[in-house]
Each structure stands twice: as C-alpha cells, then as structure tokens.
Amino acid sequence: MTPDEFRTHGKQVVDWIADYLEGVESLPVRSQVAPGDVRRALPEHPPEQGEDFAAVMADLDRIVVPGLTHWQHPSFFAYYPANTSGPAILGDLLSSGLGVQGMLWATSPACTELETVVVDWLAELFGLPEHFRTDRAGGGVIQDSASSATLLAILAALQRTSDGAAAVGGLTGRHTLYVSTETHSSVAKSARIAGIGADNVRVVDVDPKALAMDVTVLDRMIAEDVAAGAVPVLVCATVGTTSTAAVDPVRAVGEVCRRHGVWLHVDAAYAGVAAVCPELRWLNDGVAEYVDSYATNPHKWLLTNFDCTVMWVADRAPLVGALAIHPEYLRNAATSSGAVVDFRDWQVSLGRRFRALKLWAVLRWYGAEGLRAHIRAGLAQAAELVSWVAADESFELHEPQTLGLVCFRPRWPGSPVEEADAATLRLMESLNASGDLYLTHTKVGGRVVLRMALGGTRTESRHVRAAWDAIRAAAV
Amino acid sequence: MTPDEFRTHGKQVVDWIADYLEGVESLPVRSQVAPGDVRRALPEHPPEQGEDFAAVMADLDRIVVPGLTHWQHPSFFAYYPANTSGPAILGDLLSSGLGVQGMLWATSPACTELETVVVDWLAELFGLPEHFRTDRAGGGVIQDSASSATLLAILAALQRTSDGAAAVGGLTGRHTLYVSTETHSSVAKSARIAGIGADNVRVVDVDPKALAMDVTVLDRMIAEDVAAGAVPVLVCATVGTTSTAAVDPVRAVGEVCRRHGVWLHVDAAYAGVAAVCPELRWLNDGVAEYVDSYATNPHKWLLTNFDCTVMWVADRAPLVGALAIHPEYLRNAATSSGAVVDFRDWQVSLGRRFRALKLWAVLRWYGAEGLRAHIRAGLAQAAELVSWVAADESFELHEPQTLGLVCFRPRWPGSPVEEADAATLRLMESLNASGDLYLTHTKVGGRVVLRMALGGTRTESRHVRAAWDAIRAAAV
Numbered sequence: 001m002t003p004d005e006f007r008t009h010g011k012q013v014v015d016w017i018a019d020y021l022e023g024v025e026s027l028p029v030r031s032q033v034a035p036g037d038v039r040r041a042l043p044e045h046p047p048e049q050g051e052d053f054a055a056v057m058a059d060l061d062r063i064v065v066p067g068l069t070h071w072q073h074p075s076f077f078a079y080y081p082a083n084t085s086g087p088a089i090l091g092d093l094l095s096s097g098l099g100v101q102g103m104l105w106a107t108s109p110a111c112t113e114l115e116t117v118v119v120d121w122l123a124e125l126f127g128l129p130e131h132f133r134t135d136r137a138g139g140g141v142i143q144d145s146a147s148s149a150t151l152l153a154i155l156a157a158l159q160r161t162s163d164g165a166a167a168v169g170g171l172t173g174r175h176t177l178y179v180s181t182e183t184h185s186s187v188a189k190s191a192r193i194a195g196i197g198a199d200n201v202r203v204v205d206v207d208p209k210a211l212a213m214d215v216t217v218l219d220r221m222i223a224e225d226v227a228a229g230a231v232p233v234l235v236c237a238t239v240g241t242t243s244t245a246a247v248d249p250v251r252a253v254g255e256v257c258r259r260h261g262v263w264l265h266v267d268a269a270y271a272g273v274a275a276v277c278p279e280l281r282w283l284n285d286g287v288a289e290y291v292d293s294y295a296t297n298p299h300k301w302l303l304t305n306f307d308c309t310v311m312w313v314a315d316r317a318p319l320v321g322a323l324a325i326h327p328e329y330l331r332n333a334a335t336s337s338g339a340v341v342d343f344r345d346w347q348v349s350l351g352r353r354f355r356a357l358k359l360w361a362v363l364r365w366y367g368a369e370g371l372r373a374h375i376r377a378g379l380a381q382a383a384e385l386v387s388w389v390a391a392d393e394s395f396e397l398h399e400p401q402t403l404g405l406v407c408f409r410p411r412w413p414g415s416p417v418e419e420a421d422a423a424t425l426r427l428m429e430s431l432n433a434s435g436d437l438y439l440t441h442t443k444v445g446g447r448v449v450l451r452m453a454l455g456g457t458r459t460e461s462r463h464v465r466a467a468w469d470a471i472r473a474a475a476v
Numbered sequence: 477m478t479p480d481e482f483r484t485h486g487k488q489v490v491d492w493i494a495d496y497l498e499g500v501e502s503l504p505v506r507s508q509v510a511p512g513d514v515r516r517a518l519p520e521h522p523p524e525q526g527e528d529f530a531a532v533m534a535d536l537d538r539i540v541v542p543g544l545t546h547w548q549h550p551s552f553f554a555y556y557p558a559n560t561s562g563p564a565i566l567g568d569l570l571s572s573g574l575g576v577q578g579m580l581w582a583t584s585p586a587c588t589e590l591e592t593v594v595v596d597w598l599a600e601l602f603g604l605p606e607h608f609r610t611d612r613a614g615g616g617v618i619q620d621s622a623s624s625a626t627l628l629a630i631l632a633a634l635q636r637t638s639d640g641a642a643a644v645g646g647l648t649g650r651h652t653l654y655v656s657t658e659t660h661s662s663v664a665k666s667a668r669i670a671g672i673g674a675d676n677v678r679v680v681d682v683d684p685k686a687l688a689m690d691v692t693v694l695d696r697m698i699a700e701d702v703a704a705g706a707v708p709v710l711v712c713a714t715v716g717t718t719s720t721a722a723v724d725p726v727r728a729v730g731e732v733c734r735r736h737g738v739w740l741h742v743d744a745a746y747a748g749v750a751a752v753c754p755e756l757r758w759l760n761d762g763v764a765e766y767v768d769s770y771a772t773n774p775h776k777w778l779l780t781n782f783d784c785t786v787m788w789v790a791d792r793a794p795l796v797g798a799l800a801i802h803p804e805y806l807r808n809a810a811t812s813s814g815a816v817v818d819f820r821d822w823q824v825s826l827g828r829r830f831r832a833l834k835l836w837a838v839l840r841w842y843g844a845e846g847l848r849a850h851i852r853a854g855l856a857q858a859a860e861l862v863s864w865v866a867a868d869e870s871f872e873l874h875e876p877q878t879l880g881l882v883c884f885r886p887r888w889p890g891s892p893v894e895e896a897d898a899a900t901l902r903l904m905e906s907l908n909a910s911g912d913l914y915l916t917h918t919k920v921g922g923r924v925v926l927r928m929a930l931g932g933t934r935t936e937s938r939h940v941r942a943a944w945d946a947i948r949a950a951a952v
Contacts, residue, residue: 001562001841003494010494013566014486017573018479031585035815038589046597050843053563056836060570064833067586072575079583079805082827084575086477087529090489094536096568096781097493099548099560107555109507110543113514121522144620145825155669170673171647185803186826192798193631193824195671197646242805299827305572306827322668327661329555329718329918329927333905339511348669348824349621350662351558351775351782357540360532365477367526429809442805451805 001053009053016057017089020065021072021458028435029073031066038067074458075437075467080242080270080405081378081455085303087365091358092305102352105340106332112341115142115356118363119310125368126275126296129288132312134341140312141346142355146269147186148348149295149311150236152319154194156293157234157263159322167322170195174230177201178221180213180248182241184267196233208445210400211246213237219256226260234263239283240271243442243451245402247271247283254290265293269309271403272296274379276371280403293319301404301455303374304362308355320345378404378455381464385452388468394475398444404455409448410475421448427474437467477529485529492533493565496541497548497934504911505549507542514543550934551913551943556718556746556881557854557931561779563841567834568781578828581816582808588817591618591832594839595786601844602751602772605764608788610817616788617822618831622745623662624824625771625787626712628795630670632769633710633739635798643798646671652701653677654711656689658722660743663712672709684921686876687722689713695732702736710739715759716747719918719927721878723747723759730766741769745785747879748772750855752847756879769795777880777931779850780838784831796821854880854931857940861928864944870951874920880931885924886951897924903950913943 001009041063071082102111119140123132132138143149154177158166175196179187181203191201202225204218222232235257237248250266257264266272266287273296274280287294295311298304313319324345326335334340344350366374382404389397389408398407410427412420425441425448432438440451450471454464477485517539547558578587595616599608608614619625630653634642651672655663657679667677678701680694698708711733713724726742733740742748742763749772750756763770771787774780789795800821802811810816820826842850858880865873865884874883886903888896901917901924908914915928926947930940 003498006497006562006565007490007494009562009566010490010569011487013569013573014483014490017570018483018486020573021482022479033585035581035585035810035813036589038586039593042590042593046601046839047843048845050846051840053566053837053841056563056840064586064590067584067589068574068576069582069584071577071584079577082575082577084572086482086485087532089482089569089572090485090529092572093486093489093565093569094493096560096565097489097496098544099558099781100544101547101555101558101782105511106545108543108545108547109509109511110514110540113512113543114518114540117515117518125522145827147825147827151669151824158671166671166673167668168673168675170651170667170676171671175646185801185806188801189799189824189826191646192643193627194669195642195647197642197644198801199644200646242803305575306577306829307825323665325661325664325674327718329916330661334511337511348627348665349623349783350665351621351623353782361529363522364527364532365529367523369524370526440805 024070024073027070029070029075029438030432030435031069032435033067038063072458074456074460074463076456077452077467078438078440080300080453082299082306083301083303083457084305085362085457087361088303088305088358091361095354095357098354100354102354103344103350104330104335104342106334111354112343114360116341118356118359121363122310123312127281127284128312131314138312138314139316140310141343143309143311143347144307146267146295146297146309147189149309150186150267151190151193153265153293154190154234155322156319159318161231161233164321175200175233176225176230177233178204178218178235180204180206182206182211182243182246183236183238184242187236211244213248213253215249215252215256222260232260232262234265236265236267239266239268244398244407244444245271245405247402251286254286258290263292264290266291268294268296270300273298273302274375274403277375298359302371303457304359308359381454381461382406384461385464385468398449404453406452407449409450424448431470431474436470500546500549503546505546505551505914506908506911507545508911509543514539548934550932550936550939552932553928553943554914554916556776556929558775558782559777559779559933560781561838561933563837564779564781564834567837571830571833574830576830578830579820579826580811580818582810587830588819590836592817594832594835597839598786599788603757603760604788607790614788614790615792616786617819619785619787619823620783622743622771622773622785623665625785626662626743627666627669629741629769630666630710631798632795635794637707637709640797650706651676651709652706653709654680654694656680656682658682658687658717658719659712659714660718687720689724689729691725691728691732698736708736708738710741712741712743715742715744720874720883720920721747721881723878727762730762734766739768740766742767744770744772746776749774749778750851750879753851774835778847779933780835784835857930857937858882860937861940861944874925880929882928883925885926900924907946907950912946
C-alpha cells in the first residue's frame, strides 16, 4: 500500500470509526450470532490475489460488526468498562505507524524514556509513593494486562525469597501464594505458569460483609505453612475485586507480610486509577509503607485502549534479576553502561510496542482535571443507580457498594434460594438477549447477584435509567 | 474527544504517518540521542488541564521522533525486519476503534472466529499440516511474541508429561529443556518463568558449519538425563535462528523426540513465514510428522505490525488443560456448551485485543501472490548482497547463507583475532553512528560477524547497494 493509498484508506477508516462510535448505541450490545456464524460467512481459503480495501470494509460491516459485542456501547455494563477514547486510539495509531521496537533502550530510546515519564506522571497523579518512580529504586512499566503483572510479581518475589536460586536452579520444595476467595483467577493461572501449582494458592477467608481478606486468618495460615516447611512467596491483596469491587485492608495485610517477610502485591486493576481523585486516595492506604508491587489498568476505567496495565515495583532489582538474559545479538553499549532501562527485562516477551504514546496522548488531551471528571461521572452514575435500587423493595443492594460497580439482586419473595438464583440468571439472560443492555453476574455468599459496572466513555445518566427500568420491568 | 474532533485529528494523524513513511529515509536510522535526553525534554509533572492535540503532535516531532530508531527506514538492516504495512496499520486502527475484548468467545464472537479463520488461512498458505487447523484437534492462536509462544509450549508439554499434575501440584524434581547453542534466549527466559530454572536448559552442540543442532548429542543427552532421574520436557528446534538464520533438522530432531516421548516445539519466528513461497516449503520438513507446537512471526517479515506471532499446536488439549480456570464471573452459556474456543485459555493474559483484524487486512490486501512477492524481494536483495560479499576478497561470507539474512565479516588481514573482532565492532559502530544505515552483530565460532537482514517493507536494491558501499569504504 503506497503512502497515498494509505492516506485515502486511512481517512476512510477514521470516518468509519467516528461513525461507529456515533452510531454504536443503535446496535444490540451483545452480539446475537451463534457459534460458527462468523466463521461460516468467511471464505474457507485465503485470497490468491490482493483485493481492494473497500472489500475488507464491506465485510467488516456485513460479517464482523454483527459478530461483535460492543464494549463501547453506552449500555454495556458487563464485566468492567474497557474505555477507549479518541486520543488513546490515535496514540495507538501512531505506535502502529512508527512500528518501532522497545525491547531495549537502544532499539528506540524514546519508546523507553517516554514510558518512564508517563508512568512517573501516573504515580504522581495517583498519589503513589516516591520510591515507585523510575528515577528511584523502583519503577513503573506498561504491561499488557494485570494477569501478566501478577505473574511478574510472583517471579520477582521468588527471586527475592530464593536469593536468585529459583531462576537458576528451578523451584524446589513447596511454595505458597495467598489470595482471598475474591481474588482474581490470574493468581491461580500464574501459579500454574510459574510452576508453583494451583493447589499451593492458599485461599484466605473474607469478612462476609465487606468481602475483604481476613488478616488474622492470613497470619495464621502463613505461620502454619512455614511450620510445615513451605516457602510463602507472595500475598495478593486486591483493591477493587472483580466480583464486587471489594477492597482488601492493604495496610493490615502489609503488616502481616512484613512480619513474615512475604512479598505484597496489590492488584488494583479496576480501582487503582480512581485514585486520580484526591478524595479516593484512601484506596492507597498502606501502599507507601508495605507494598512491593502494584498494578492498575488505565485500559479499564481511564480512557486508554487495551492493552495498558501499569505496574510499579518498589525495588526493580528482583524483577530484573529474575528475567535478565544477555545474548550476544542483543549486546549494546547503552545496556553495558548501566545508564539505561531495558524493558525486555521487566516482561515475559522480548519485543514490545510503543504503548506509552496512547497513555501520553490521553494524559495530555484530558489533563488531570479531565480524568477526574471522567471518574467522578462514573461514580455519580453509580450513586444514582444505588439510590434507585435501595429505594425499591423488590431488590436487595449489595453493600458496601464500592466505586463504579453496583451489585444487586431481585428478592423474588417466596421463592426458595435455588429458584430465586435461577430466576435471576434467567432475568439476566433475557435482558442480555434483548440487545438493549448487557450485564454480568457473580456470586456473593453463594447467591447469584447482578453486576452493573458504570463508567463507560459514552454512558450517560439516561442509559443507566433505561437499564434500571428494563431490569425492574423484567423482575416483576 | 468528540467523534468530530476524532475525525479531524484522526485525519491529521493519518497524514502524519503517510508523511513519516514517505520521509523516513531522510532521518538517521539509529537515534542519535544520549540516555536521558528524551526524558529531560519532557515536563516533570503531568498536565493539570487538557491540551490541544496539536501540542501532542508538535512534541511528537520535536522530542519523540529524534529519539526513535527507525525500524521502517529502508536502510534498517539490524536484528530482523519489523515489517509494517498500510493494511496492517489500518487493521490495528480498527481494533483500537472497536475496543472489544476477545478473552472469551462470548465477549465478542467475531474476535475469536475471525482469528480462527486467519490462522487456518495461514496454515494453508505455509503448507502446515491439516491437524494444526482450528477445526481439527489442534489449532492456531495469535500471541504477542514468539517468547510467549515458547513459554506456552513448555506449559503444554509439562501438562502432557505430568498428566496435569504440574499445573495442580507444582513442579517436583528436575525438569529439562533442550536447545542448541544458537537457540533464542526466550527458552532460557521461559525456563526461569516456568520454574524449571535456567540451569536445566540443556545446550546441545551444533554442527560448526551449518550451526544446526546435532541430533546425536541431543539423543545422548536426553538418555543421560533420564538415567539421572530428570524429566525431559521439551526440545526447541529453530527454523531460522536469531544469529544467522540457521535451520535445525526438524525431522531428525523429531525422531529423537518421538523415541523419548518429548514435546517438540519449533521456533520459526523469523523464517516460518517464508514458507508462503512453495519453493521454500522445505523449511517445514518434518513438521507434519513430528511437531507438537510451532510459532512464526508475521510481525517480522510478513508485513504485519507487531504484535502478531501465530502459534499452532497439534493438540490443543494439553495447552488448554494447563491454563483453564473458570471463575464464576466468567461463566457463560457458550463456554459451558463446549461449542466455542475461549482464547484466554491459550495465553498468559485474560484480556486480549482484536489482533486478527490486521492479519485479515494484510492477507486480503496483498493476497498470497503479494506476500510471495514480498518474501522473494527480500531473498533477491540478499542474493545480490551475497554476490557482492563473495566477490570481495576483503570479506568473508558466512555460509550457508539462509533466506534474507546475510552474515559476513571483514578479514582484516594480518590482524590477530581479538584485534580483528574489535575492528569489526568499531566498524559497525561508526556505520551505525553515521545514521546512514543500521546493522547488528553476532558471534559465529567465537568470531564477531556482522548481520544484515533484508526484507524491509521499504528497502530497495539501491539501499542495499549504498549500505554495502559504505561498509566497504569503512573496512579499508
């Protein structure tokens, strides 16, 4: 494709995206295709000759769009938001157009240095401790996902606890990780990946109301494991769980970790970015004093396209020590000088995209004020929904309700528990099948509850109201 | 950013990229900044108020571009090419604009199904076996990088060899991986990540001329390790090594693997895509009969932006078995039916971008014919360079020269080995510092050699000639 063809088709694609985002509200939120529909609509064999770009765009409209669930739809309330925004899309476009590799500082210095700047900016905006900064002992890095950040935290913790022996000689003996019943499944997945094993992920009870990790149980469990000869490696505390946005008591967990010499990782994938608002800095309580690694996802609630998880470490040495390898074909003067950061040693992969551009574009276009306004809009929508749910006797609100996530269930008076839960799932399925809105469920205390996550880029109060009206109408 | 603002700025960015790609030849290939230059040019604190997009674009020109090493420069011959192309950039742009998540089939069916189609198309184009297809026992998946594919292959192999015990209970006892001296460092990195340990990566000698794995040594080493109580997990054979594009004898390695019941992974990151040309199908010899997993990078030599590694497995069960976890908040009817593929179980992360779009756009825009023409252009440039090097008595060509990579060194007659090697490195540094071209080095048989990788999207014969003239002029 020549540069002039690129100009032509590129502008068509930009218009297509603008049209899509303007019109997405008219599409069913959840795709209505059945398994195999999209595949059957596509040719069995690849084209022998090249085709015009118009043919691709036509099939995009005809085959791909009907097969999509529209995460940017204003009535998408499922999972957590996956906010995109104009500046993020354009930052990503610049990254694709430049096509540089950021594996080493030397392979494109600005790719590394701009990243160190934007992650330091974010640390400042979130009120994270100074020692997380790239120009201190710690540092931040963009990962593809919070799952990868969890895995890397475990590897760094193993490096520290084994004094480097694990990376060289492999794991010997039993190693344990600590989560709560509410922790994201990525810790169990990481335990499988890191050779620790899913069975060595120790599950700590939570307070049945707040769904926050019980530190007394944690403390006892670690002590028992040590007595039994295991090596406790890492505790994962969550700030904003996937199910209900529950918040673990990071400070109290940190005191236990310090006593036992265990690495503390905070998974703040969803909620961490909310700390851009000073009134929500309580989310970081204990982080400065106790936390070894911390991850949050601008690609959820901070207007930045997936993939963009920012991970910080209090000390970069164990992370880099766990992963650094120096083959001849990557040797270069800058690396040898020790004066630069090579981000390949901070991640699973070698190659890496210039993801800092999208975060830079978002931070500059919106400014701190704009980001705060976005978070507060989601909180206001959640507060409005909470007021409606609380005022309706047919529904039970899950409390404490936290940030932009609202969990509730119809009471189904007179129905036995199992029937009520089945009715809630049927209610959800019928709403989702309508295409008018999309929400997901979880279980709290064994009961099915509906989750509605606010904070979408295009979600307005009227969409929340319409969703609530539809839910009420279906629940009677 | 409103849709209309997005239209305006989006078209500015499209023009900026077209201008960049048209003009990149006039920029120094390797960035000329020193460590810290880019960071110092950027504000210490994030902006409080939002800024105009023009301010971002101005700083892109003023600060970021001078800090880049231009991988799309026609005189970039370092590492391996990281081909971008117009359709790939636009496919990625569509992915960013749609902002859907492909972690589950249910979270956006087309994101999963289009991916199964394009990886099956690629398997057909490369002449890979039928059982790699998604509609058979195996299947293909887009990963971010060949490093991740290597890690996942190891996890699948551990799952098979331990009958699932490793993922559940963790690693016990000594597990071994097998590479050659020429294998990419990602196997050692994966050994660290998977808990196997870098010391348990067994390094098999290579034939000193072809730099291909010596299967007799491999066979003996596995037998010795088994006798010593270790569990051999995986052999990584390489088709196109990073240093010299050497090719391991996959068929012979496969026979050894079958005899010992060891998983065979093929890392064809660089060279695999060349099999789009029927005359290069010899690259796949033995793959159909013996290979358990296989990875190649359209993001290197097949006109598709990073990140786009395609990984296939002959049997998906051990891969999915190693990674699948089913928390309540991800349960859905489609997954429970077993009728769909959920790609979250094929990768480290949970979330995933719609990367199939860029590969789809590339395959349709160029067609098989266009892709073959691109590969053949790189091969022709390499052949031309080889003819010049071979005809020049001041240089020694590394043979066998393979595909688009040409390795050679000045003879420096009369210089002792160490001085000659130092002179070669000085020569490279002076050429790279000039900004006129960029190449990297490796070591072969202990000697420093220069690597020139052909096949860049914008590289023409004249650029190769100019580079060779500059090298010759500097070497006398």
